[in-house]
Amino acid sequence: MEKQICFSYTLSDDQFVSQLKLSCRRDLSTMKALILVGGFGTRLRPLTLSFPKPLVDFANKPMILHQIEALKAIGVTEVVLAINYQPEVMLNFLKDFETKLGIMITCSQETEPLGTAGPLALARDKLADKSGEPFFVLNSDVISEYPLKEMIAFHKSHGGEASIMVTKVDEPSKYGVVVMEESTGKVDSFVEKPKIFVGNKINAGIYLLNPSVLDRIELKPTSIEKEIFPKIASAGQLFAMVLPGFWMDIGQPKDYISGLRLYLDSLRKKTPSKLAGGAHIMGNVLVDESAKIGDGCLIGPDVAIGPGCVIESGVRLSRCTIMRGVRIKKHACISSSIIGWHSTVGQWARVENMTILGEDVHVCDEIYSNGGVVLPHKEIKSSILKPEIVM
Numbered sequence: 001m002e003k004q005i006c007f008s009y010t011l012s013d014d015q016f017v018s019q020l021k022l023s024c025r026r027d028l029s030t031m032k033a034l035i036l037v038g039g040f041g042t043r044l045r046p047l048t049l050s051f052p053k054p055l056v057d058f059a060n061k062p063m064i065l066h067q068i069e070a071l072k073a074i075g076v077t078e079v080v081l082a083i084n085y086q087p088e089v090m091l092n093f094l095k096d097f098e099t100k101l102g103i104m105i106t107c108s109q110e111t112e113p114l115g116t117a118g119p120l121a122l123a124r125d126k127l128a129d130k131s132g133e134p135f136f137v138l139n140s141d142v143i144s145e146y147p148l149k150e151m152i153a154f155h156k157s158h159g160g161e162a163s164i165m166v167t168k169v170d171e172p173s174k175y176g177v178v179v180m181e182e183s184t185g186k187v188d189s190f191v192e193k194p195k196i197f198v199g200n201k202i203n204a205g206i207y208l209l210n211p212s213v214l215d216r217i218e219l220k221p222t223s224i225e226k227e228i229f230p231k232i233a234s235a236g237q238l239f240a241m242v243l244p245g246f247w248m249d250i251g252q253p254k255d256y257i258s259g260l261r262l263y264l265d266s267l268r269k270k271t272p273s274k275l276a277g278g279a280h281i282m283g284n285v286l287v288d289e290s291a292k293i294g295d296g297c298l299i300g301p302d303v304a305i306g307p308g309c310v311i312e313s314g315v316r317l318s319r320c321t322i323m324r325g326v327r328i329k330k331h332a333c334i335s336s337s338i339i340g341w342h343s344t345v346g347q348w349a350r351v352e353n354m355t356i357l358g359e360d361v362h363v364c365d366e367i368y369s370n371g372g373v374v375l376p377h378k379e380i381k382s383s384i385l386k387p388e389i390v391m
Helices: 013-028 062-075 088-100 116-124 150-157 210-215 224-234 253-271
Strands: 032-040 078-083 104-109 135-139 142-144 164-169 174-181 187-192 203-210 237-241 247-249 285-287 303-305 316-322 333-339 350-352 366-368 370-374 389-391
Touching: 032 116, 062 078, 062 088, 062 135, 062 142, 062 333, 078 088, 078 116, 088 104, 116 203, 116 210, 135 366, 142 203, 142 253, 150 164, 150 203, 150 237, 164 210, 164 224, 174 203, 174 237, 187 224, 203 366, 210 224, 224 237, 247 253, 253 285, 253 333, 303 370, 366 370
Parallel strands: 032 078, 032 135, 078 104, 164 237, 285 303, 303 316, 316 333, 333 350, 350 366, 370 389
Antiparallel strands: 135 203, 142 247, 164 203, 174 187
16 A cells, blocks of 8 residues: 655645655654753853754754754654753754755653653653664763764664763763773663762763663653663663763853864864864864954964854954854954854953853953853943853
């Protein structure tokens, strides 16, 4: 019996072909993923006052798009976003990418916060199907090289119920440590902020789970790290793969800036052609092709300049992100900061020490900002001499 494909709205020929191809790809493969989008993104305010955290730009694209592209590249056909507010904003933004990437994007909305495991139970019908294929789960603010293909091979090789990605850290006493067998990856236990050394590997927020894991999760606020994974480990069914390459949780400004350095360094090693070059560039710098840069600038290291930006002459930029539509006027100096969408930094202004400008903030000429956190739609006429929130 032939399968009928019906559309409830009028499509152009090109749109029809795109939808038809997308439908065919869905039938051929059933690999799925769930991205834990989370809540209000309070740690990344004031940027998240304008956009949900997953849509905040990182390296010139929304941070969640890094994950969706990586999932698409290894054959995932459907991504479910577990979200508890503003799902319409997320879907409206991502619908264009759904067609371009050929991947289905849907939302599973919580009416109350369900932790990191509850959203899986809520999305059970979307994740589990007759194929029995494992599905990915990712935290939305984790940035890495996403070695998902290698993770699939690892998962198949051990035959357990669940795989988690772990990453090595220098100070494990700050984290929950995963205690595991080095030779097999089999997880023995989890130790929260150990006072004595038990290992240096922590949960990296990337999982590959068999559908049977869903049977372990009730539809209520539940922690997958503290309640579900220890049970799977005690059954001898949880395995950990050490993440190759870099990893960073970019959910707060300091780590966002550190993550940008790691990301650009990875680009340098893998696809250096994506980075900017020239006499005015120092180190790793990412510049959108639509941005304009004046004479006598010195840019880098570890800088991302977004679409439509105007960098006037004599500007100095280092360790910072300049988001879409920003204008940096002559001889301004910006370091270790994030400049939000459509903001302006005046002539001879100096912005440093983890200053975060929200959307549409205008810093006047010759102003100094030392760690100011400025809410959207503000004009800064006097210097910010010590870290503070400007409302």
